[in-house]
Amino acid sequence: MKDKILGIFPLDWRYDITSLPYVRSVLKSRWVPFLIIVFNLFFFTIILMAGVVGGVSAGNYNFAIMFVWILWWVMLMLVFVPFFSRIWCSTCPLPAFGEWIQRLGFLKVRNKLFGLNRKWPKQLKNMWLMNFLFLGTTYTTGFLTTRPIATFILLMAIILGSVVLSTVFERRSFCLYCCPVSGFQGLYSNIAMTEIRCKDPEVCRNHNVSTRAKALGCDYQQRDCVRGNENGYACPWLEVPFNQNRRNTYCGMCFECFKTCPYDNMAFNLRPPATDLVLDKKRGLDEAWKAFMMLGIAIFFFLIMQGPFGFLKDWANAKTLAGYLSYISVHSTFNLLIFPGIFFVFSYASHALGRTELPLKRVFINFSYTLVPLGLMAWIAFSVGIIFANGSYLIHVISDPFGWGWNLLGTANFPWTPFMTGMVPYMQIGGLLLGLALSLDIGFKIARQTFKNRDEAVMGFYPIAAFLTVTTMFLMWLFTG
Amino acid sequence: MKNGKLILLIIIFVLLTSLSLTLAQPEAPREREITIEAYKFAYNPEIIEVNQGDKVTIRFISTDVHHGLYIDGYELKTDAIPGHEGEITFVANKTGKFTMRCSVTCGAFHPYMISYLKVKPDYRLFGSILLALILFLSSIVLMVRKER
Ligand code: SF4
Ligand code: SF4
Ligand code: SF4
Ligand SMILES: [Cu+2]
Numbered sequence: 001m002k003d004k005i006l007g008i009f010p011l012d013w014r015y016d017i018t019s020l021p022y023v024r025s026v027l028k029s030r031w032v033p034f035l036i037i038v039f040n041l042f043f044f045t046i047i048l049m050a051g052v053v054g055g056v057s058a059g060n061y062n063f064a065i066m067f068v069w070i071l072w073w074v075m076l077m078l079v080f081v082p083f084f085s086r087i088w089c090s091t092c093p094l095p096a097f098g099e100w101i102q103r104l105g106f107l108k109v110r111n112k113l114f115g116l117n118r119k120w121p122k123q124l125k126n127m128w129l130m131n132f133l134f135l136g137t138t139y140t141t142g143f144l145t146t147r148p149i150a151t152f153i154l155l156m157a158i159i160l161g162s163v164v165l166s167t168v169f170e171r172r173s174f175c176l177y178c179c180p181v182s183g184f185q186g187l188y189s190n191i192a193m194t195e196i197r198c199k200d201p202e203v204c205r206n207h208n209v210s211t212r213a214k215a216l217g218c219d220y221q222q223r224d225c226v227r228g229n230e231n232g233y234a235c236p237w238l239e240v241p242f243n244q245n246r247r248n249t250y251c252g253m254c255f256e257c258f259k260t261c262p263y264d265n266m267a268f269n270l271r272p273p274a275t276d277l278v279l280d281k282k283r284g285l286d287e288a289w290k291a292f293m294m295l296g297i298a299i300f301f302f303l304i305m306q307g308p309f310g311f312l313k314d315w316a317n318a319k320t321l322a323g324y325l326s327y328i329s330v331h332s333t334f335n336l337l338i339f340p341g342i343f344f345v346f347s348y349a350s351h352a353l354g355r356t357e358l359p360l361k362r363v364f365i366n367f368s369y370t371l372v373p374l375g376l377m378a379w380i381a382f383s384v385g386i387i388f389a390n391g392s393y394l395i396h397v398i399s400d401p402f403g404w405g406w407n408l409l410g411t412a413n414f415p416w417t418p419f420m421t422g423m424v425p426y427m428q429i430g431g432l433l434l435g436l437a438l439s440l441d442i443g444f445k446i447a448r449q450t451f452k453n454r455d456e457a458v459m460g461f462y463p464i465a466a467f468l469t470v471t472t473m474f475l476m477w478l479f480t481g
Numbered sequence: 482m483k484n485g486k487l488i489l490l491i492i493i494f495v496l497l498t499s500l501s502l503t504l505a506q507p508e509a510p511r512e513r514e515i516t517i518e519a520y521k522f523a524y525n526p527e528i529i530e531v532n533q534g535d536k537v538t539i540r541f542i543s544t545d546v547h548h549g550l551y552i553d554g555y556e557l558k559t560d561a562i563p564g565h566e567g568e569i570t571f572v573a574n575k576t577g578k579f580t581m582r583c584s585v586t587c588g589a590f591h592p593y594m595i596s597y598l599k600v601k602p603d604y605r606l607f608g609s610i611l612l613a614l615i616l617f618l619s620s621i622v623l624m625v626r627k628e629r
Pocket of ligand 2: 198203204205207223224225226241242260261262263264265266
């Protein structure tokens with residue numbers, strides 16, 4: 001019997017969007033995604049300027065804060081990542097300068113990249129650095145979302161960081177292993193309902209490479225999509241595009257492989273949600289921790305931004321140094337130790353009940369991926385709580401981006417208008433229950449992978465299912481009760 | 482058969498909890514006057530609780546600058562500056578948790594200036610917890626059946 005997600009969508013169902021007319025030729029054009037990057041660059045220039053000159057002390061009347069933290073962040077969680085994987089990275093203007101410097105140009109292809117092109121250190125080829133950089137960024141959440149200049153500093157740090165690292169390390173090493181918003185996009189894009197994979201593995205297998213290369217066992221490095229050619233660059237994200245057993249995590253959706261493949265064998269697929277989570281490949285503690293931290297941070301962000309406790313807001317706002325240090329230590333301890341610790345207890349129970357020969361560590365890592373759907377839904381619940389209440393500020397700031405008293409679109413005096421706030425709790429509950437259903441479903445499939453025998457799988461699944469259910473109940477209570 | 486027993490136990494547990502929740506009697510409605518103080522960037526008390534059907538009057542006081550109070554879901558609004566109180570009167574006929582937020586820009590943390598109105602009994606929460614339990618049980622039942 002074929003496996004299905006939620007008992008509805010067959011795991012291997014795919015629809016190639018590029019089979020529609022024009023889509024492939026658009027993706028093969030060197031103007032895509034270049035033009036969108038240029039447009040976003042213009043937009044982010046306004047954001048950066050607003051971060052400096054739009055000096056309204058209250059963040060809700062600042063263009064930079066509103067567009068970055070209300071619109072962009074919410075779009076990432078609500079639309080981009082769940083539906084289109086890392087499509088944002090495809091159009092992100094922040095590392096563009098670094099990439100253009102490497103390529104010494106905008107549109108032409110020049111496969112010899114400028115810079116030192118060093119290999120990224122092996123020990124850092126994982127999410128740990130991004131985990132800590134992201135955690136570090138959350139320490140400043142009280143400033144980032146309320147003080148325009150803090151947003152300016154963060155964006156500039158990303159831009160400068162990517163320029164510097166691009167000249168030292170090969171291709172998109174910065175995006176792969178440093179960008180603070182890269183890790184969660186990578187992890188949560190496992191759920192995405194789209195992917196970039198090769199169309200027909202048989203074509204890739206027969207893709208003509210020299211017999212010598214084949215004999216040397218390095219033939220895959222000779223394929224156009226891996227090596228680059230006159231039409232496009234070698235995968236900037238260091239993926240092996242034609243590898244069918246990869247996850248969305250590190251594919252930046254730059255579409256270079258569409259341009260390089262001489263057989264038009266790359267596909268942009270629609271697929272059932274969360275299929276990558278079932279793939280038993282390259283799972284690791286770094287991604288497990290990312291999953292714990294993201295869920296924990298969603299809880300903290302909710303308490304700070306949508307909770308009633310003034311002392312927490314004072315902590316995050318650094319009203320007193322002691323308060324700020326308490327925030328940092330409670331926040332870090334919970335996300336790095338306590339929450340993973342609780343999950344460890346449940347994995348221990350699963351390991352004991354399931355009586356598998358596999359090491360406990362494997363069980364712990366495998367099941368940590370069940371937190372991905374629930375975690376994304378927690379972020380979605382958090383995001384709808386923000387956007388419906390505060391989205392109307394966007395209408396104001398778009399007319400007066402720099403706080404200079406402009407009224408570009410005639411909406412500068414648009415009052416604060418909360419929208420459908422009575423419905424928000426129902427959306428949050430609906431989202432979280434959907435997250436639970438997906439998480440349970442993935443847990444169930446991972447249990448069967450992890451425990452080879454059926455009775456053990458059932459026993460090993462109980463504690464994890466209980467953990468997911470209790471966590472969902474807690475989140476529903478936190479958000480809506 | 483160990484699994485069968487475990488599932489039976491869980492089902493009984495769920496039925497008992499849901500029974501006790503549905504039998505929870507709401508208290509008789511009454512009139513309440515509640516004073517809420519606003520300061521940068523929170524309210525005192527942080528959470529107010531009333532029962533369904535209560536006639537609620539909120540006296541709204543600001544202790545520092547101009548603040549507002551907007552009740553999600555009820556879509557009611559008032560504001561206050563030191564020396565000038567605001568007031569809202571309404572019948573709490575909708576149940577659940579409603580976020581109350583500041584409606585007057587008052588500083589950096591203004592959008593996060595929040596307190597809760599909880600109108601008991603919270604059927605929505607009971608319902609959603611029950612749904613979560615049902616999902617939990619169905620996943621286990623499905624798993625056991627599939628593995629047989
Ligand atoms: S990893 Fe970060 S900097 Fe790189 S493209 Fe994605 S969002 Fe932009
Ligand atoms: S270049 Fe095309 S055909 Fe060759 S391996 Fe890559 S995707 Fe497959
Ligand atoms: S070239 Fe690499 S990063 Fe770009 S879309 Fe293809 S696989 Fe993804
Ligand atoms: Cu206020």
